[in-house]
Amino acid sequence: MILDWTPQNTQIPSKQKENMAKTRSRRLRKKLRVGEFQQLGFLFEAELAKDADDEALVDAFLAQAIEPRSLSFGGWATGGAIDKLGPQSVTEEERSEVLAWLAARPEVATLSATALVDMWYSTPAAQQRTKLKG
Numbered sequence: 436m437i438l439d440w441t442p443q444n445t446q447i448p449s450k451q452k453e454n455m456a457k458t459r460s461r462r463l464r465k466k467l468r469v470g471e472f473q474q475l476g477f478l479f480e481a482e483l484a485k486d487a488d489d490e491a492l493v494d495a496f497l498a499q500a501i502e503p504r505s506l507s508f509g510g511w512a513t514g515g516a517i518d519k520l521g522p523q524s525v526t527e528e529e530r531s532e533v534l535a536w537l538a539a540r541p542e543v544a545t546l547s548a549t550a551l552v553d554m555w556y557s558t559p560a561a562q563q564r565t566k567l568k569g
Contacts, residue, residue: 468555476518476525478562479534479548482569483512487542500536504529512542518554525551538568545569 464470483489489512501508501517506525509516517533519525530551538546547564 472522474518474522474524474554475551476516476554477530477549477551478514478516478564479537479546480514480564481512481537481543481547482545483542484544487512489513489542492540492542495540496537500533504532506533516554527551534567543568 459467459469465472468474483492492512496512497508500506505520506517506529507520517525517530519529530548534546534548537543545566546568547566549562549564552561
């Protein structure tokens, strides 16, 4: 015998959604990385000059801008995501320093980046990039 369960009302009222978010336990908030456990980072895109050595740029980027600040980087010279190692968030100061380092490089022709975004649950609207160079 097969039972067919179809919910009658799949819409959750907005008031109920608010209460669901507010009543999560600390353990669950930590597991879901929400509330005080949210992790912020940023995304960037870059266009390189025609004669740029992208491998050397990435090596210098990791050694001079990422590792000294205990950040992590996923991507390549033409763009990627940067967040903090461990459960912390990137600060606005760290974001500015990393982007200033990239903008100062002659290999980078154009540069754009997002503001700090939630690295686990960001939306396309939050990922709008601002042009910083070029």
